[in-house]
Amino acid sequence: MSEPLRSSAAWSPTRALPRAIALSLVLLVCAVLLGRVDLVVLAAPFVLGTAWATRHRPRELPAARLTGTEEFDLEGDQLDVGFSVTNPSPVPYDFALLRGEFSEWLRFSGDRIAMAVPVAERSDANLTLTAHAERWGRHTVGPVRVHAIACDGLYRSGSTTGDRVGVRVFPQTARFEADDAMPKAAGLVGVHRSRRYGDGGELAGIRQFAPGDRLRRIDWRASLRARELHVAHTLSDRDAELVVLLDVLHEAGTPGGVDGASSVLDTTVRAAAGITRRYLSRGDRVMLVEYGGRGRASRAGSGRRQYLALLEWLLGVRSGERQHGPSEAFFSPHLVPSSALLVVLTPLLDPRSLGMLARLARSGRSVVAVDTLPPDARPPSKPGGFPGVRPRSSNWANLAYRLWRLERANSIAQLLEHGIPTVEWAGAGSLDHVLRDVSRMAAAPR
Amino acid sequence: MTRIAPSALLIRGFVVTTGLGALALAVPDQLQGTIAYGVALLLALLPGVRPDSWLVVGVEGVAVLGWLVRTTVFPEPVSWIALLGLASALYLHHVGSALAATLPLDVVADPRVWMRPAGRAAVVLAVTGLLGAAALALTGRLPSVGAVVVPVAGVLLAMLLVWLVRFRRPDE
Numbered sequence: 001m002s003e004p005l006r007s008s009a010a011w012s013p014t015r016a017l018p019r020a021i022a023l024s025l026v027l028l029v030c031a032v033l034l035g036r037v038d039l040v041v042l043a044a045p046f047v048l049g050t051a052w053a054t055r056h057r058p059r060e061l062p063a064a065r066l067t068g069t070e071e072f073d074l075e076g077d078q079l080d081v082g083f084s085v086t087n088p089s090p091v092p093y094d095f096a097l098l099r100g101e102f103s104e105w106l107r108f109s110g111d112r113i114a115m116a117v118p119v120a121e122r123s124d125a126n127l128t129l130t131a132h133a134e135r136w137g138r139h140t141v142g143p144v145r146v147h148a149i150a151c152d153g154l155y156r157s158g159s160t161t162g163d164r165v166g167v168r169v170f171p172q173t174a175r176f177e178a179d180d181a182m183p184k185a186a187g188l189v190g191v192h193r194s195r196r197y198g199d200g201g202e203l204a205g206i207r208q209f210a211p212g213d214r215l216r217r218i219d220w221r222a223s224l225r226a227r228e229l230h231v232a233h234t235l236s237d238r239d240a241e242l243v244v245l246l247d248v249l250h251e252a253g254t255p256g257g258v259d260g261a262s263s264v265l266d267t268t269v270r271a272a273a274g275i276t277r278r279y280l281s282r283g284d285r286v287m288l289v290e291y292g293g294r295g296r297a298s299r300a301g302s303g304r305r306q307y308l309a310l311l312e313w314l315l316g317v318r319s320g321e322r323q324h325g326p327s328e329a330f331f332s333p334h335l336v337p338s339s340a341l342l343v344v345l346t347p348l349l350d351p352r353s354l355g356m357l358a359r360l361a362r363s364g365r366s367v368v369a370v371d372t373l374p375p376d377a378r379p380p381s382k383p384g385g386f387p388g389v390r391p392r393s394s395n396w397a398n399l400a401y402r403l404w405r406l407e408r409a410n411s412i413a414q415l416l417e418h419g420i421p422t423v424e425w426a427g428a429g430s431l432d433h434v435l436r437d438v439s440r441m442a443a444a445p446r
Numbered sequence: 447m448t449r450i451a452p453s454a455l456l457i458r459g460f461v462v463t464t465g466l467g468a469l470a471l472a473v474p475d476q477l478q479g480t481i482a483y484g485v486a487l488l489l490a491l492l493p494g495v496r497p498d499s500w501l502v503v504g505v506e507g508v509a510v511l512g513w514l515v516r517t518t519v520f521p522e523p524v525s526w527i528a529l530l531g532l533a534s535a536l537y538l539h540h541v542g543s544a545l546a547a548t549l550p551l552d553v554v555a556d557p558r559v560w561m562r563p564a565g566r567a568a569v570v571l572a573v574t575g576l577l578g579a580a581a582l583a584l585t586g587r588l589p590s591v592g593a594v595v596v597p598v599a600g601v602l603l604a605m606l607l608v609w610l611v612r613f614r615r616p617d618e
Contacts, residue, residue, distance in 0.1 A: 016544030041578040045537035116555040153544030
């Protein structure tokens with residue numbers, strides 16, 4: 001809950017008060033000089049109304065708070081924001097004016113709210129507004145400024161401002177399903193099939209009983225036939241480690257919120273959230289790494305707590321790069337196991353991204369690249385021409401764009417030759433065929 | 447571009463309407479016509495656009511001046527209905543302008559905002575109606591109203607006003 005900050009400005013009369021006084025005095029003077037009783041009658045409501053309205057004037061300033069704001073929400077959901085205006089004085093307000101500024105991705109009726117509500121003496125006026133959270137990220141609600149009007153619009157208070165409140169909007173996790181194919185499931189407990197014997201669900205064969213075998217594994221039918229104890233042994237279920245690398249060197253496309261177009265950053269974050277949820281729900285370990293941006297890397301972990309921590313981590317994703325360029329220190333073997341599957345979410349806009357992918361492939365890791373560039377993204381038109389007139393794309397610009405697209409497609413084909421399949425992100429099933437191919441390649445003898 | 451809320455349009459329309467009503471009541475019968483009402487409409491629009499300015503009292507002053515001309519140059523009788531109508535229009539114009547000046551164009555106002563000022567204005571105008579009836583009745587019966595009662599009442603009201611403004615302090 002936010003705390004109000006008080007302003008030192010007091011109550012002051014509006015221009016209506018001197019107007020009422022001036023007109024009353026003029027009417028009364030004219031009435032006296034001309035002996036006109038009708039002018040006294042015309043002046044009477046101004047005198048009586050002003051006297052009645054100003055017989056009690058407030059002294060305390062109003063206070064505004066943000067209440068009942070949910071700290072986190074999901075992209076696309078409704079978010080309730082509560083406001084409370086307090087009148088500490090014994091004089092009622094005609095109305096209190098609230099003005100608040102909010103993130104552009106919290107849609108009320110615009111990017112700011114302005115409302116007038118009456119507030120009785122020594123009481124609170126509470127109102128709740130509903131906003132639509134249009135995009136993931138850390139958004140702010142407020143600050144809220146309030147000032148009050150009293151005495152029939154004859155007095156105005158100074159402004160007070162409340163603190164702002166942060167709201168976390170988690171990305172809408174694009175529903176992602178994939179086959180149960182992980183190239184190097186090397187962990188101890190999981191749901192992926194492996195070739196190693198151990199406690200698992202898949203039958204590997206029947207062998208003679210050896211010291212240490214569990215009695216419940218004895219296959220009595222085979223044992224009776226062979227007149228020696230035999231046990232059924234199984235293949236172990238293993239977990240796998242997944243590293244999702246977010247290439248955030250560049251942003252492209254125009255974000256349109258959850259119901260509109262997606263930019264590179266939107267696709268990257270939502271795809272990362274979907275992939276993370278899928279593999280964490282199956283008991284695998286997931287780690288997120290930024291290439292570019294602030295070069296952050298999350299801790300590897302599994303389970304629901306890791307999922308919530310990674311969602312929180314994704315809120316801090318920003319495009320750009322640091323002064324010394326993107327860091328590749330996170331790919332040393334002691335930080336990221338060589339058995340981990342790397343899913344690289346990249347728009348393939350920067351030659352450094354291509355170089356990074358090639359180096360990862362040469363180091364023997366299993367890498368899958370996911371193309372996050374929107375299909376209709378293109379460089380912005382060159383500014384110029386007449387003000388207010390949108391510049392047209394020239395034929396030369398269209399030709400240059402087609403050449404750039406062809407060059408990019410050529411780079412993707414070269415990546416495939418290096419053993420890095422590249423697929424466009426399309427939600428469910430995006431990675432199925434490439435994961436199968438990567439698993440096959442990982443299982444092949446070297 | 448600032449979006450204009452319906453409540454701001456409503457109160458400014460009220461200001462224009464009451465201003466037009468006051469000016470229309472001040473136009474003498476002999477001068478009434480399209481031109482007069484056209485001019486009155488143009489004048490009434492000005493406070494609707496700038497309710498925080500001295501255009502408000504300017505329009506009210508024009509209405510009072512027109513009333514004086516109507517009742518002296520064109521010696522039309524002062525009826526209680528016309529007098530109360532003009533007093534009501536002027537006072538409601540003043541109150542409406544005061545509220546419109548403090549309500550920005552983009553503010554969405556709760557409908558209950560108008561209740562307290564409207565209630566207070568209704569009581570003030572009811573008292574004014576009674577005062578007007580009593581004043582016109584006395585004018586017809588007592589010849590000394592213009593010489594004695596009016597100056598006394600006027601000075602008393604003026605003193606009340608000055609005392610209220612100068613000496614009253616904000617309540618604790």
